[in-house]
Amino acid sequence: MSRFTGSARSTNVQPGPQINDRPRPVPRVRAGGSLVAFAASAVVLLLLLIFILQNGQRTEVHFFGAQGQLQMGVALLLAAVFGVLLVTVQATVRRIIQLRLLTSRHRTTSYTTNTRPDPADTDPGTDVPEGRN
Template identity: 60%
Template sequence: MTAPQHSQGTPQPINGHDSRADLAAAPPRPRATPHSRVGEVWVAAVLFALVLLLLLIFLLQNGQRAEVSFFGAHGQLPMGVALLLAAVFGILLVALPGTARIVQLRMLSRRRAAAGPRTAPPSSPADEPVGQRTRR
């Protein structure tokens, strides 16, 4: 057995290639192109089209008739349409309270902006003088 001929300080070639030479010879990476709104809209449109395609497949595969009753109204709908309508009504039930809360926060923000900026916001409601406490 023989001792290695290279000292510890110099890197040894790996598979016949010097790693320092490979790094020095590599071209610099080109800068990534910045994102644009048009690109984001394009991605959103493609995703939207895929969702619509999945919905169409769902509706076509669930075409058997289902009896539907709603507030005294009776009728027959394809099963896929009935399930899709139920999902839309569920989304609306979630969106309405969310919309009400957003409107409430915007009105509160406008009131605060109209009152003018404070010099230094208090760290907690207990730090405010009693006469200036507002309902939060």
């Protein structure tokens, strides 16, 4: 025996929950952001490929005694990548030094404010009143 009689959906019911007589907005998800990042990186890679293909003339490159011939686009792309790596290494080392200085300052201030007297430095009879020795 069926509990439902008639159609499953009536004609006056609107799909989805309503908030103040307005449809609830679609929630944002992380997959949408990663899809946008993926599309942007694909466009950048396409532009780099076009740049390399349009600058195909050979040029001679010298680097620390090594020499060879590369396409102009490849040589410029390699120079840009090495420049980005140098800046990244410099910024990372600078941040590491900054964090080490901050933690060493934090340690020295916490040691000076939270010091307790050493029990070996105190005289054992100082807490006993004078008349009760």
